[in-house]
Amino acid sequence: MATAAEVAAQFQELYGYAPHGVWSAPGRVNLIGEYTDFNEGFVLPLALPHTAVAAVSPRTDGILRLHSADLDAPLAELRVDELTPLSDGGWAAYPAGVVWALRAAGHRVTGADLHLASTVPTGAGLSSSAALEVVTALALDDLFRFGLTRPELAVLAQRAENAFVGVPCGVMDQTASACCTDGHALHLDCRDLSLRQVPFDLAAHGLRLLVVDTRVKHALGDGAYAERRVGCEEGARTLGVSHLRDIAYDELPAALDKLRDVKVRRYVRHVVSDDHRVEQVIALLDAGDVRALGPVLTEGHASLRDDLRISCPELDLVVDAANTAGALGARMTGGGFGGSAIVLVEADDTDKVTAAVLAAFAAADFTAPRIFPAVASAGARREI
Template sequence: MTPAAASAAVRAGFRRVHGSDPEGVWAAPGRVNLIGEHTDYNDGFALPMALPQAAVLAARRREDGLLRLHSAQGDGRTTELRVAGLAPGGTPGWTRYPAGVVWALRERGLPVGGADLHLDSSVPTGAGLSSSAALECAVAVAYNDVYGLGLSRPELARVAQYAENAYAGVPCGVMDQMASVCCTGGHALHLDSRSLEVRQVPLDLTGHGLRLLVLDTRVKHDLADGAYAALRAGCERAAGLLGLPALRDLAGAELPATLVRLPADLVPLVRHVVTENARVERAVERLAAGEPEALGPLLTEGHASLRDDYRVSCPETDLAVEAAVAAGALGARMTGGGFGGSVIALVPAGDAASVARAVTDAFAAAGFAAPAVLEAVPSPGARRIG
């Protein structure tokens, strides 16, 4: 759907639900992370790109302090909350994400009040494609405009991250939100999670005869269930034992001598973070050299690290990687926080259909539900579209 068509559809939905026209329509995309997983909360590096799939939000400011939320993907009901009463833990289901952003803005002392919001999102939920960050960022950019806040893109990302951390209870890093607000079409985003400095890295897959497939295993994950928090806590504990601000400060050359100083349960976490940061840097070098096909082995290497060291893979994601590579993919890996979700596969354009079919056949043979397949195209970040 074009941005104009998406805007028209969401405007029509807003009128049906709220009875009048919105002030505007904003879109914030989901993302896939090419490489650099579980590095952002270690102050490290990542290389995400925005997807065409986005959370599209129509909004209108209210003066009575009410926040009225409606989703085209919901049960048809409108949730009504009083902005002054927003507090972590007090908002159910999907509404905790938009409510959390409004709460986070107020926590910063910004003069924001209520709004009528209507959402229609095409980002698959629970697939590791950052559907929650897309929703948060759509609300953040809409509020930034209708309330005239003047926040920068990195500031909006930090607000959205704080909402997910402190309000929704997910201790994520900032990569998902930075990708959603800062990516540009035709590029991947080289992100320094400590400084929030970004570099737009050209990613012309089509021009090199390549396609990037997203294979949604349909294994849903919920990063608020404690496993993600335990990983982050382990990394922070390791950094503390080593006297470092974060694991980003451990150089690769120091890794062998450092690992022997750590408790056994922390060794694989540290090894993954340090080697994953190095993979990001190698990926950026290859893209800068005009060699996107060289990403393939890095993807597969990264998946092995996530599977064996970080232990966030699952049988479905492992099978998707194995089947895709066996069918001709240049490389593949799980993307997102793990415990399910999606796999990305870099494939020659002529092999895309056969790779997708091979993964689908492998899932059927294993008794798994059929994966959903879509193509990842480097797309623009959050913006007003109507």
């Protein structure tokens, strides 16, 4: 993992002068609440220790230079007044999109030099793209003194991904990266963007949350995510509400009876029930009944697998193998079609459950997953 000082030194070697500062922004794992954010519902993510780190300096000549320490790609040089949405700029589209979104919102970015390095696994459903966007937004906000709040930075970063990159994501990933605090999960109401930091100290309860990166790469720009978003919007229109958030859980059976499209019915059932699961999990955390989270997580996976249909054999195998080995609960997390699962375990059972998952993958002839603990960490910040 490159330190902030190392990234600063790399910047100086690349550009020939020292950066004005170094910032970092984390990836996230979502405890519960999938595909609820763009339905103006509830989510409960936590920030990971894995971060995108950016060394940045401002420019005044309209030039934007971008470089990644993690990719075998040349330095990208762009003009800020020529940035074009949906131009397929590869990885550079994420920081460039933030510059575009800031300028479109009336914030005068006159150019910048950026050098980025990230330890957030890409394609693992852990918001590597949001980390790039948020670290860029925070650095530019500091350097150009725009005075934006963290939620405002998150919304601008989301706009960059929606309108510039072309991925119709909700605001959860960027808000988690920008706003999470150490030792807490973030209860986000995606309607009004109100936040509550929920204490999340599993170690105090003798528990651990594992992330299992299946190494099955997912790509949210391939249309499957957008198709489900369109289906949710169709369900809301049919039910006469602005968003599925407006359907209460006890109203769900009657709402489903009004839906004739089988696929839309499945999507609506998942979203409304997952909003309810977020509320269940928060109530359990508030009551200190942390072990009871397990069955809620597993129930959430079944909904993602059967109603939303965004799981895959590797994710299902993680959940089945972990629960069979004694995990308290498990589910896939993130946008789906690959990526990662989370597993809630007794700390003393970590090795046993990990071994069971690895053995199950080997028996299925799947690529061995990457398994590591998720520790609720701090959100975006200036390092140097």
